[in-house]
Amino acid sequence: MIISTSFYELSRLCSKLESESKTIKKIDLISQFLLNIQPNETNISILLITGKIFPDRSEKTLNISYKTIHSLLKKSSNQQVLFKKTYNIIEIYEEFQKMARLSGKGSYNQKKSILTGILTQLPDIERKFLIRMILGEMRIGVSSGVMLLAIAKASNIDSDLIKNAYMIYGDLGRIGELAIHKGFNAIKKIDIKLFRPIKPMLAEMGVSIPEILEENNQNIIFEYKYDGIRVQIHKNFEKIKIYTRKLNDISEMIPDLLSRLKNEIDSTTSILDGELVAVDKTGKPFPFQDLMRTNIDRTKTDLQYKIFIFDILYLNGKNLLNLPLKERKEILSKISRGFDLAKTLKSSDPEEIKEFFQSSIESGHEGMIGKKADSLYYLGTRKKDWLKLKEDFSLDLVIIAAEWGSGRRKEWLSNYHLAAKEDNSYRMIGKTFKGLTDEEFEQMTEKLLSLMIKQEKNVVFVQPKVVVEVVFNEIQRSPKYPSQYALRFARIKNIRYDKSPKDIDTIDDIKRLYQNKFIKKADILKNR
DNA sequence: TCTGATGCGTC
């Protein structure tokens, strides 16, 4: 007789994983679990443990998150349930599927009632992890990386092979199922297939030009870094589609560009890697937030989409991932019948490279990437083979409020509201939670509590006394903050206990910075 | 029919 695994057992595993800090022990626990459950539970267990519910390469979503769950818990907390139902893993998963299928009028309320039904019947541990699964934040120290190792252990297959299969296939649950129940040959067989996107290689953050040159032994190809959406183009004769970094199909966003590309790529089948941007008719790029503005009236602007292509992963039936970059680049330029290539420079002269970087910035782009010329294409991972360099800025700002953290930041004020000066008051221009060490969080929490004015919900408002030096990559127009501006990728560089809030940067300073930068960008409001 | 809340996907 087949005994299905209860959701309680899965939750107990999660609980053990949460309290176990050693990765090796986590791997042990997971692999034992995976070997003990039924074969048809493998796939979904892997997804649920990693907090995914649906595979990376999937259009399904629950459309339920923190606010909804929070409101349900408040309402149902005083409800008595007489008959508790026990769920097995598959039953829980079917409920998720059911919720994902709902749409249209009444669907949200229906989802809420399904969820309330489950939540009120589940004991505490199970409820806790069910919620975390829905939020996609398991907080048990297990994400795809550790899970891959656990699958490798359970199936006794080399972990690099498992990892590669996952990066190609984009569905960890299914890879685990194949590895454990079909074995080595099934995993070995997984190969690139057109119109099934693969995980693109990522760049690490670089520090300086000399560092990049040294790290990569001087043999570097530099490339403009464009501020857009990373895209992967799949082409099979007349058929063409593009996918994002997270494997979603966004072909419909740019139909006219795609039909042009069809003729510009000289191949029968191919997979190309590039960055989608929006430019005006002089070639100036639009700000990132305008690239995302897809429902504007395009007849009122001269916005056009472009993809700057910088790599080729597959051509005419052949996998090119294991060719060195410089060979891939050669192939790429050979098959171009007019598509846009990312601008590159091959040099080891720091001065020349610096000029190249500056020209990228002057042209309104984000910076550059230095790529080791003989590096292979590593799917889905950040490697020192690709190092990116961006322009950044810094401002002295004051903390006017802070939010209590969660998880390992639970005891600390973790997320700080930043403000610049305007006349005699302070205007908020964003939040940040990055840049402090544990020790600094500890001290900062104490300091801010001593300055507390009031607390509302999760937010502690404080006297504007603590000055921080904040670095960021861009100033954006903000529809949300009264100052009209917001920082992109803000993080704290230094705490300036020495500096008075009277002497911090002003909204006018920010406005000036914004305008200087956006002279180099295209303007969405300008008529054709 | 419109507005606000919520969630998701891009960076």
Next chain:
DNA sequence: GTCGGAC
């Protein structure tokens, strides 16, 4: 997307 911590 960035950052610090843990392994």
Next chain:
DNA sequence: GTCCGACGACGCATCAGA
């Protein structure tokens, strides 16, 4: 070196309810 989990900005789609 690698992985994980802290959470930021925006714009758009969808749904509930006035």
